[in-house]
Amino acid sequence: MSLTLEVRGLRTHFFTRAGVVKAVDDVSFSVARGRVLGLVGESGSGKSVTGFSIIGLVDPPGRIVSGEILFRGRDLTRLPEEEMRQLRGNRIAMIFQDPMMTLNPVLRIDTQMIETVLAHAKVSREEARARARDALGMVGIPSPEERLSAYPHQFSGGMRQRVAIAIALLHRPDLIIADEPTTALDVTIQGQILAEVQKLAAETGTSLIWITHDLSVVAGLADEIAVMYAGKVVEHGEVSAVLDSPLHPYTAGLIGSVPSRNARGARLKQIPGMTPSLLNLPPGCAFRSRCDRASPACEADPPMRELAPGRNARCIHPLLPAEA
Amino acid sequence: MTVYLLRRLFQAFGVVVAMSVLVFVGVYGIGNPVDILISPDADQMERERAIRALGLDRPLWEQYVWFVANALQGDLGRSFAYNEPALQLILQRMPATLELAFAAMILAVAIGLPLGLYAGLHPHSPASKAIMAGSILGFSLPTFWVGLMLIMLFAVHLGWLPSNGRGATAEFLGVQWSFLTANGLAHLAMPAFNLALFKISLVIRLTRAGVREAMLMDYVKFARAKGLSPRRVTFVHVLKNILIPVVTVTGLELGGTIAFSVVTETVFSWPGMGKLIIDSINRLDRPVMVAYLMIIVLMFVVINLLVDILYTVLDPRVRIEGKAA
Numbered sequence: 001m002s003l004t005l006e007v008r009g010l011r012t013h014f015f016t017r018a019g020v021v022k023a024v025d026d027v028s029f030s031v032a033r034g035r036v037l038g039l040v041g042e043s044g045s046g047k048s049v050t051g052f053s054i055i056g057l058v059d060p061p062g063r064i065v066s067g068e069i070l071f072r073g074r075d076l077t078r079l080p081e082e083e084m085r086q087l088r089g090n091r092i093a094m095i096f097q098d099p100m101m102t103l104n105p106v107l108r109i110d111t112q113m114i115e116t117v118l119a120h121a122k123v124s125r126e127e128a129r130a131r132a133r134d135a136l137g138m139v140g141i142p143s144p145e146e147r148l149s150a151y152p153h154q155f156s157g158g159m160r161q162r163v164a165i166a167i168a169l170l171h172r173p174d175l176i177i178a179d180e181p182t183t184a185l186d187v188t189i190q191g192q193i194l195a196e197v198q199k200l201a202a203e204t205g206t207s208l209i210w211i212t213h214d215l216s217v218v219a220g221l222a223d224e225i226a227v228m229y230a231g232k233v234v235e236h237g238e239v240s241a242v243l244d245s246p247l248h249p250y251t252a253g254l255i256g257s258v259p260s261r262n263a264r265g266a267r268l269k270q271i272p273g274m275t276p277s278l279l280n281l282p283p284g285c286a287f288r289s290r291c292d293r294a295s296p297a298c299e300a301d302p303p304m305r306e307l308a309p310g311r312n313a314r315c316i317h318p319l320l321p322a323e324a
Numbered sequence: 325m326t327v328y329l330l331r332r333l334f335q336a337f338g339v340v341v342a343m344s345v346l347v348f349v350g351v352y353g354i355g356n357p358v359d360i361l362i363s364p365d366a367d368q369m370e371r372e373r374a375i376r377a378l379g380l381d382r383p384l385w386e387q388y389v390w391f392v393a394n395a396l397q398g399d400l401g402r403s404f405a406y407n408e409p410a411l412q413l414i415l416q417r418m419p420a421t422l423e424l425a426f427a428a429m430i431l432a433v434a435i436g437l438p439l440g441l442y443a444g445l446h447p448h449s450p451a452s453k454a455i456m457a458g459s460i461l462g463f464s465l466p467t468f469w470v471g472l473m474l475i476m477l478f479a480v481h482l483g484w485l486p487s488n489g490r491g492a493t494a495e496f497l498g499v500q501w502s503f504l505t506a507n508g509l510a511h512l513a514m515p516a517f518n519l520a521l522f523k524i525s526l527v528i529r530l531t532r533a534g535v536r537e538a539m540l541m542d543y544v545k546f547a548r549a550k551g552l553s554p555r556r557v558t559f560v561h562v563l564k565n566i567l568i569p570v571v572t573v574t575g576l577e578l579g580g581t582i583a584f585s586v587v588t589e590t591v592f593s594w595p596g597m598g599k600l601i602i603d604s605i606n607r608l609d610r611p612v613m614v615a616y617l618m619i620i621v622l623m624f625v626v627i628n629l630l631v632d633i634l635y636t637v638l639d640p641r642v643r644i645e646g647k648a649a
Contacts, residue, residue: 057548089551096549101542106564106639115560116550151640167550 003070004174004207005054006030010067012046012053021278023049023062025231028304031175031224036201036208038222038239040215040254044275046231047211051177054209055094056084072174090120093168097180099161103152109136109163110148116170135166139196158189165197172204179211194221215258219243227251230276230286233304237311247313250287285315293317332632336625343621344395347614348388357404357608378404391614400618401611405604410615414597418619419499420490421589421596425581427503427516429574432523437570439524440531445558447536455528462525471518471591478514486511488593515592519585523577530573534566541565568638575631579624 012024024046031037041047052058054069056076069076071092076084088094096102104112113132114125121128129148136144139162152160161181168176178197182190198221201208210221218225218239225242227235227250235248246252256269273290285302288294295317302316362374375381379390391401400411443452479487491511494504502508538544539562547561548554586598593599597616604612 055549057545085551085553087551088549094546094549096542096546098542102546104543104547104561104565105641106568107560108640115552115556119551119553119556153641164546 002033003030004033004035004072005209006068006070007050007054008068008070010050010053010069011065012049012058012062013065014062016061016279019280022231022281023278024053027067027228027231027233029224029226029233029236031207031209033174033207034201034205035224036198036210036222038218038225039209039211039228040213040218040225041228042213042275044278045228046278047228048179050228051094051179051209051211054175055088055092055177056081057088057094086120089116089167089173090171091173092175092177093171093173095161095164095168095176095178095181098184099157099164099181100184102164103160105152107151108148109150109152109155113148113163113167113170116167120171131170132166135170136163138169138200139163139166140192141166158185158193161185161189161193162196165193165200169200169204173206175207175209176201177209177211180213182217183212183214190217197221215243215254227254230281231278232286232314234287234315235311235313236304237308241308241311245319247307247311247318248287248315249291249293249317249319251313252319253290293319329633332629336629339625340618340621344392344618345388347617347621348391349384351610351613351617352384352387354608357610395618400615403604403609403612405607405609405612410611411619413612414600414616414619417595417597417600419501420594421582421585421598423501423503423512424515424519424585424588424594424596425578427512428519428523428581428585429578431516431520432527432577433570433574435520436524436527437531440528441535441558441563443528444532444535444539447532452532456532459525459528462521462528465521467518467522467587468591470521471515471588474514474518475591485514487514490595515588515594518592519581519588523574523581526573526577527570530570531566534569535562538562538565564638568635571634571638572631575627575634579620579627582623583620 007030008028010024010027011022014021014023027046027050029037029039039047039050049058049062053064054071054076056079058064064077067077071087076087079087103109110129110132113135114128117123117128117131118125123131133144133148136147141147141159141162147155152163155163161184165181181197182193185193194217197208200206210218212218222239225235225237225239226233227242227248229250235242235246235251237247242251243255246255250271253269253271257271259268271290276286276289283301284299285291285294288298291298297316302314304312304314306312307318357378358371358375358380362371366374372381379387382390394401398411399409402408403410403413406413439455443455446452475487478485489511490500490502490508492505492507493500493502494508495501496504502512544557544561547557552561582597585594585596586602588594589596589598590602600612601616603609604616
């Protein structure tokens with residue numbers, strides 16, 4: 001099984017006037033060819049910044065402080081900007097959260113697609129247009145030839161997200177980073193898009209990093225799951241194993257917060273408190289102030305440990321499978 | 325689109341009618357031109373004859389109806405002072421003012437847009453801070469003082485540029501233009517720059533604000549994520565979005581520049597409309613004042629219309645709404 005991407009000890013910090021924000025702090029994971037990794041966490045857990053770090057679009061005052069991002073064996077953190085640009089949209093593509101904002105309102109769809117083709121392939125405009133049309137057809141947009149000359153505001157949100165996905169697929173990338181692409185959509189559209197992406201990824205052998213806060217999306221889509229909290233991956237493993245018997249109390253809390261039919265009438269469990277500010281975070285487990293299993297030992301940074309075969313968690317007092 | 329245009333034309337017509345009433349009543353209200361035109365020792369008979377000849381004995385509404393009737397035939401009255409058609413008097417001076425105003429606007433965009441782009445893309449560089457500080461000066465220094473300083477520096481001390489007049493002109497489309505001869509261009513340079521200074525600052529600030537806003541938008545980040553070159557991101561994705569406010573403001577400013585280039589024309593003795601209107605106000609030459617204001621109103625209406633049309637070219641969203649209306 002060859003790895004498309006391997007992230008090792010990634011740290012992306014933002015140097016603001018108020019202090020250093022450690023948005024991503026020692027994150028490691030890998031994605032094999034054709035596999036789907038669900039990157040799960042609350043707002044501000046650093047999952048989006050992880051995505052932007054991989055594609056090399058972290059804007060100042062943020063920058064990658066240390067760590068390696070090995071993409072098919074090449075370390076992206078050391079790549080010159082021009083080589084990075086040639087990878088972007090070509091071998092690594094990204095889909096954004098809000099489809100209403102990702103397409104340029106004053107440029108036609110064909111302009112925005114053809115420029116992407118021409119940025120990475122030496123082909124004629126006609127050829128580029130044909131590829132754009134085929135990509136639109138592939139993501140299920142009816143009469144793609146006519147829709148090519150439309151403007152973004154003539155599309156609904158779901159259709160715009162399909163266009164964004166079509167743009168991401170233009171060069172059959174090895175890796176697509178999807179940053180909550182279905183959060184802004186209706187559930188029915190969300191289901192269609194998920195099915196579409198799953199099919200396309202399976203067909204083209206593309207690896208996917210699916211960033212989301214929605215565990216139900218991950219459950220149906222991902223092979224593996226990495227749960228992030230306060231800039232760190234706190235738990236990592238096969239998706240069914242993690243969802244069935246979480247090891248980290250935070251993961252258990254997240255799963256407990258999802259309303260379920262089996263527990264009708266029962267009070268919904270919730271995680272007390274809120275995510276800590278990442279500004280000058282004290283050492284130790286960041287979750288300890290919200291955790292009912294916390295002890296004085298949690299004031300030291302818990303290391304990532306393999307607690308079961310293929311199961312890692314960053315916790316001193318992990319839940320035993322029986323407790324979850 | 326046609327319906328939209330027709331509706332806009334109808335609105336424009338309404339504005340012109342309303343303005344004609346306001347201008348006529350306004351000008352009627354200030355001073356009595358007879359006091360200035362007729363020598364103080366003229367007798368009562370002479371005085372009344374002059375008043376009748378100028379049509380000033382009629383009530384206001386009658387004068388207005390006469391004015392409108394004549395205006396519809398292209399006659400905006402005769403100047404009291406020159407005894408020439410007011411329209412002709414103004415049109416003779418118009419090319420000089422238009423030339424000056426257009427030269428100023430071209431300078432404003434040609435200098436302001438690149439500087440604003442640079443300042444927006446590199447907000448923290450020392451050069452950007454210098455540009456922004458310069459734009460504050462451009463905003464706040466009075467035009468007449470800058471004009472005098474320019475004359476002092478380039479005409480008096482350095483002797484590089486002439487300080488007044490239009491210089492040699494060449495004919496094009498039946499009108500004399502300065503920009504067609506080297507000498508005329510030298511004469512045009514200083515007044516045009518003087519008039520442009522405020523607008524350069526305005527364009528710099530608008531562009532910078534627009535660029536900084538657009539750079540934070542998702543569509544710019546998405547364009548970068550597509551692997552486009554930085555040049556394409558800046559000049560296609562960012563520039564096309566910020567052109568909308570820049571076109572609006574420069575378009576509206578153009579009208580203002582033509583109408584109120586009075587100060588610059590006076591400082592550089594530029595023989596344009598501004599000089600004429602100042603003289604006419606001093607002499608209470610009503611027909612020239614009314615004709616001038618009506619021409620300015622028409623010009624603003626036309627420029628607004630053109631800006632709206634240009635909008636639909638730049639912003640597809642406006643285009644569709646227009647179609648629906």
